[in-house]
Amino acid sequence: MTDISDEAPRVDPSTEIERRAIGWIAPFSQALHLERARDWVVRLDPDASLELRLAAVTHDIERMFPGGPVFNRATGRWDDPDYLYAHGRRSAEVVGVWVHENSDAADGLARAELRRLITLHEFGGLEGADLLQAADSLSFLETLQDVVRSWVITGECGIGQARAKHQYMVDRIRVPEASRLAVPLLKAAMASLDDLESVEPDDAIASGLAGTSRRTS
Numbered sequence: 001m002t003d004i005s006d007e008a009p010r011v012d013p014s015t016e017i018e019r020r021a022i023g024w025i026a027p028f029s030q031a032l033h034l035e036r037a038r039d040w041v042v043r044l045d046p047d048a049s050l051e052l053r054l055a056a057v058t059h060d061i062e063r064m065f066p067g068g069p070v071f072n073r074a075t076g077r078w079d080d081p082d083y084l085y086a087h088g089r090r091s092a093e094v095v096g097v098w099v100h101e102n103s104d105a106a107d108g109l110a111r112a113e114l115r116r117l118i119t120l121h122e123f124g125g126l127e128g129a130d131l132l133q134a135a136d137s138l139s140f141l142e143t144l145q146d147v148v149r150s151w152v153i154t155g156e157c158g159i160g161q162a163r164a165k166h167q168y169m170v171d172r173i174r175v176p177e178a179s180r181l182a183v184p185l186l187k188a189a190m191a192s193l194d195d196l197e198s199v200e201p202d203d204a205i206a207s208g209l210a211g212t213s214r215r216t217s
Contacts, residue, residue: 006181008036008043008138015050016105021057024098028064033143040135044178045128051110052128055117056135058098062090073157078168084122092118124174134178137169141185145192152196159196166190 013019018038025031038056041048062068069086076083092115099106099114117132124133148165151157157165166189170182 006184008039011039011042017050017099017102017109018054018057020102020105021054021098025058025061025064028061030060030063030144030147033139034058034060036143037132037135037139040138040178041131043181044131044135044175048131049113049128050108051113051117052132054095054109055114055121055132058095059088059091059118059121059132059136062087062094065094073151073165074161078165079172081123085119088119088122091121092116124172130174131178134173134175137173138178138182138185140169141166141182141189145189148189149192149196152193159193162193163190 013022022035025034028034034057037059038053041052041056045052068090069083071080071083095118096111096115099109099111117129120129121132121136124130148162152159152162166186170179170186173179173182
């Protein structure tokens, strides 16, 4: 059983720019993942900077817009630097434009630092970048289990590759506390794929639909 102190409580936005960002990302299919990444950042560092909180809630936003980098989930390496860098850099550019359009709410925001953090969110790094990467991993395991299931169900990748994605999201964490918090999340994420083992694609589709029904009922 997970200790309640290990959970990431919801954190209400404390600035106008964060409130606007949450509204901006709302149409994105993975908006919950972004919001929870921000919650996990604050769970790991209650004094997280505005730049770090804003980076967390926008780090994947380029995927909401067509024309971004493409990744082959069936055969690609989850740590492919070319794809990951292009993804992070494009999100940083998109957010930079959005911040410029909302500059009336961006007083005191270090825009270069925001872009740095978003660009590094897949890799980690100094001065908060490791925290952002860890929060991204924790939120991924918590909120995107059904997305990873859908990759298997639709044939985008095999179940071994799907499991490898979950494991990779834990293995890349360099923040000790986040590694500890990831243990039960990884267990749950792996278990979410158990009913898709050793089934043909057509059966996987049926199983996936039934599984979705069970999880949302």
